[in-house]
Amino acid sequence: MNLTEYKDVYVFAEQRDGKLQNVALELLGKARELADANQEKVVAMLLGKDVKPLAQTLIEHGADRVLVVDHDLLKDYMTEPYTEAITAITTEFKPSIMLIGATTIGRDLGPRVSARNRTGLTADATKLEISDDEAHEFRMTRPAFGGNLMATILCKNHRPQMSTVRPGVMQKMAADASRKGEVVDYKVDFDVKKISRVKLVKTVKEEKTVADISEAKILVSGGRGVGTKDGFAKLEALAKELGGEVSSSRAMVDAGVMDQSRQVGQTGKTVRPNLYLACGISGAIQHLAGMEESELIVAINKDKFAPIFSVADLGIVGDLHKIVPMLTERLRTMQR
Amino acid sequence: MNIVVCIKQVPDTTEVKINPVTGTLIREGVPSIMNPDDKGGLEFALQLKDKYGAHVTVITMGLPQAEAILREALAMGVDRAILLTDRRLGGADTLATSSAIAGALRTMDFDLIVTGRQAIDGDTAQVGPQIAEHLDLPQVSYMADLKYDEATKTFTVKKQLEDGYQILEMQAPCVVTALASAVQPRYMTVNGIVTAWDKEVEVWNADRINVPEDHIGKAGSPTSVFKSFPKQLKPAGQTFEVSPEEAVELIVNKLKEKHII
Numbered sequence: 001m002n003l004t005e006y007k008d009v010y011v012f013a014e015q016r017d018g019k020l021q022n023v024a025l026e027l028l029g030k031a032r033e034l035a036d037a038n039q040e041k042v043v044a045m046l047l048g049k050d051v052k053p054l055a056q057t058l059i060e061h062g063a064d065r066v067l068v069v070d071h072d073l074l075k076d077y078m079t080e081p082y083t084e085a086i087t088a089i090t091t092e093f094k095p096s097i098m099l100i101g102a103t104t105i106g107r108d109l110g111p112r113v114s115a116r117n118r119t120g121l122t123a124d125a126t127k128l129e130i131s132d133d134e135a136h137e138f139r140m141t142r143p144a145f146g147g148n149l150m151a152t153i154l155c156k157n158h159r160p161q162m163s164t165v166r167p168g169v170m171q172k173m174a175a176d177a178s179r180k181g182e183v184v185d186y187k188v189d190f191d192v193k194k195i196s197r198v199k200l201v202k203t204v205k206e207e208k209t210v211a212d213i214s215e216a217k218i219l220v221s222g223g224r225g226v227g228t229k230d231g232f233a234k235l236e237a238l239a240k241e242l243g244g245e246v247s248s249s250r251a252m253v254d255a256g257v258m259d260q261s262r263q264v265g266q267t268g269k270t271v272r273p274n275l276y277l278a279c280g281i282s283g284a285i286q287h288l289a290g291m292e293e294s295e296l297i298v299a300i301n302k303d304k305f306a307p308i309f310s311v312a313d314l315g316i317v318g319d320l321h322k323i324v325p326m327l328t329e330r331l332r333t334m335q336r
Numbered sequence: 337m338n339i340v341v342c343i344k345q346v347p348d349t350t351e352v353k354i355n356p357v358t359g360t361l362i363r364e365g366v367p368s369i370m371n372p373d374d375k376g377g378l379e380f381a382l383q384l385k386d387k388y389g390a391h392v393t394v395i396t397m398g399l400p401q402a403e404a405i406l407r408e409a410l411a412m413g414v415d416r417a418i419l420l421t422d423r424r425l426g427g428a429d430t431l432a433t434s435s436a437i438a439g440a441l442r443t444m445d446f447d448l449i450v451t452g453r454q455a456i457d458g459d460t461a462q463v464g465p466q467i468a469e470h471l472d473l474p475q476v477s478y479m480a481d482l483k484y485d486e487a488t489k490t491f492t493v494k495k496q497l498e499d500g501y502q503i504l505e506m507q508a509p510c511v512v513t514a515l516a517s518a519v520q521p522r523y524m525t526v527n528g529i530v531t532a533w534d535k536e537v538e539v540w541n542a543d544r545i546n547v548p549e550d551h552i553g554k555a556g557s558p559t560s561v562f563k564s565f566p567k568q569l570k571p572a573g574q575t576f577e578v579s580p581e582e583a584v585e586l587i588v589n590k591l592k593e594k595h596i597i
Contacts, residue, residue: 016499079465079475104497108477111462115431115469120558123430123460139562145349145457151564158558197474197510201492201503218596242597260517266459275596285567286349296594297573298587304577314590315575322580323587330584331597 006159009035010095012086013044013058013066014105016077020054022215023101025061025172027165030128031099032062032173034138037130040096041065047085049075052183059181062173067093067186073195076203077105080195083112088188090117095160097138099128102164110164120155122163128170143266148285168214168270169293211245213262218244218275221264221291224251225280225301225320232257234321235279238328241335247271249281265290279320283308300324337390337484337508339381340444342437342451342467343374343409345402349456370405373452377514379521380482381450382413388486391415393444397425397437403537410532411524417535422542424553430458432556434466439545439552441471447508448491453478453515464513475511476504480518 009031014021024044031042044063046055048070055066067089073081086109090098098113100106102124114121127141137154140163144151155161213219220239222232232246239246248258250265264271266286276294281287283299283306291297292311299312300320309315316323347366370378384390393416394409396402406417418440425436441449449471451464461477468475480501481494493512495502524532542552550556576586591597 079477083469104478104495107461108465108475111430111434111460111465112469112475114462115434115466118431118558120429120431121460121462122559123458123462137562143459143567144564145347148349148567149564150567152562153559154562155559197507198476199505201505203497203500203502205500275591275594289567296590296596298590300583304575309575310572312575313573314586315573316583316586317575317577318580318583323583326580327584327587330588334588334597 001157001159003157003159006094006096007038008041008043008093008095009097009099010043010045010089010093010160011063012098012100012106012109013046013054014101014103015046015048015051015054016105018048018051018054020057021101021103021167022172023103023106023165023167024058026167026170027099027101028058028062029172030165030170031097034097034128034130035064038096038136043067043093043095045069045086045089047074047082055183057175059179059183060175060177062179063181065182065184067184069186069188071188071190073190076200077109078195078198078200079108079112080198081190082109083116084190084195085188086113087116089186090160098160098162100162100164102166106164110162114162117160119158119160119162120153122153122155124166125153125163126166126169128163128165143289166270168272213245213247213264214269214271216245216247216271217273218242218277219247219264219271219273219294220244220277220279221247221249221281222252222258222279223249223281223287226252227280229257231280231321234324234328238277238324238331241328241331242275244273244275249284249287278308278312279324281308282306283311337384337388337448338393338444338446339384339390339448339450340393340395340441340446341374341378341381341409341414342449342464343378343394343396343405344371344452344455345369345396345398345405346371346455346457368401368404370408371452371455372516373454373514375452375521376516376519377450377452377512378409378412378414379519380479380512380514381448382522384448384482384484385413388484393418395420395437395440397421397433406537407532408524410535410537411528412522413528416538418538418540420540420545424542424549427554427557428552429557429559430460430462430466431558432552432554434463435470435547435551435556436542436545437463438467438470439547440540441467443545447489449473449509449511451511451513453513461513464511468511471511473509473511474506475513476506477513479512479514482512
């Protein structure tokens with residue numbers, strides 16, 4: 001493998017039902033930074049059916065070039081046709097770096113592509129950088145050992161250097177309507193026989209009864225100290241007053257008090273709101289992994305030795321069941 | 337029907353603690369367990385055994401002490417257990433790991449390969465799909481349910497998504513990666529525990545799997561760890577032990593200062 005033939009940063013522009021996923025735009029923001037460090041281009045790979053109109057959005061968020069693969073077989077995500085399309089691209093264009101969102105789609109596609117291309121894939125990186133020494137190495141840092149350790153990974157002699165990144169970890173660029181880019185239709189010869197081995201019977205959307213906590217600007221989050229549904233009602237009242245959402249630690253999900261979709265942490269969602277108000281959360285390392293990038297962290301806990309205080313900008317040792325309702329009331333009177 | 341379930345022994349990462357002084361992991365006393373998603377996958381396989389009389393094999397790659405989870409699987413009711421262990425397989429990343437396991441699977445008969453979605457020590461979710469790719473088999477990951485039609489040898493799989501689910505059909509042979517949350521694994525039975533110790537755990541080394549040396553172990557791993565370090569937590573702010581009234585004042589002032597309110 002002649003490594004010098006490989007260049008540019010490729011991003012899998014995940015879309016569902018013709019809607020670009022936020023993570024695709026977040027990855028473009030990071031890709032822009034990486035490409036600029038090496039004077040390279042950002043290329044978005046847009047796969048789907050009738051998805052070409054989305055190319056402009058990708059350019060506005062940092063892509064120099066958009067490869068559009070438009071085909072009936074790509075209408076819904078399926079492992080084999082998507083792997084074939086991406087592999088056709090890697091074979092012809094020889095990307096140096098490839099970023100994929102760590103969604104149920106990206107985490108199905110990424111390993112398949114990496115194995116077909118016999119290259120490395122770093123899972124769920126939280127930091128991606130080009131080293132500022134002469135080597136210009138691509139360094140991918142990720143949590144290891146259940147979030148207890150961080151590991152920086154290299155993929156020295158194989159290309160593309162692949163990484164998945166969880167939604168909400170990178171930041172997208174502000175859209176710039178004046179950015180110019182090239183949109184290229186790319187044709188792929190599919191192996192129809194191979195593709196026919198898996199048949200999609202149906203896709204069922206489950207009614208989203210709750211807001212997506214990873215999109216919320218303000219989160220009032222509860223742990224074991226909140227205890228019950230009644231306890232969470234106090235948090236909900238406060239969240240409402242602040243215009244935010246309620247989230248939860250794993251303990252309260254395991255206890256059946258809160259829905260898994262609201263869980264923050266290593267096995268839940270990664271969040272970085274403007275305010276994370278942690279109530280009765282001790283702060284296990286797995287929890288901290290999912291929220292420590294929040295802009296402002298305020299923690300209320302009875303135990304002054306709770307690890308949550310080590311990441312809090314403001315820590316209150318006290319009874320949340322008293323403080324939260326008083327704070328809610330105080331905010332309510334301020335509004336008037 | 338022949339089913340092979342790939343399982344892994346992992347440290348119970350929820351039990352890991354950090355030494356607050358040195359910032360390093362305290363590894364001593366951390367129990368080793370069968371990876372939860374793998375155990376979920378094993379339960380799905382055993383349900384197919386209950387219904388259709390499937391023959392279930394478990395295989396793990398790891399250190400000799402990984403035998404413990406194979407004994408546990410035998411006590412849960414599997415028919416055959418294989419321990420793939422060899423120094424030459426050590427230091428493997430996901431690609432080299434999947435190459436080795438795929439090599440072992442190539443020597444076996446199977447209609448279905450089951451893996452867990454991901455292991456709690458690495459959280460990569462890569463090895464299952466990579467095994468499928470090496471064996472040129474179709475896959476469904478994030479499996480939440482599995483049905484089988486004997487007449488057509490077709491599996492109907494429910495795949496969990498963030499915002500719903502899909503129903504997919506796939507013909508044997510194929511690969512699924514299972515979610516622990518989808519199923520309640522059975523307990524070992526007393527009889528199972530007793531007989532598990534009478535059963536043989538086959539021990540295989542790298543010669544048995546016929547995979548090129550440069551596809552396994554460290555040499556077969558495209559990725560390498562440049563460095564690892566304890567998580568840098570941002571410097572702590574101030575913590576106050578005050579009355580609820582004062583606490584409310586402190587919080588309100590902080591929210592004003594940061595323009596939250």
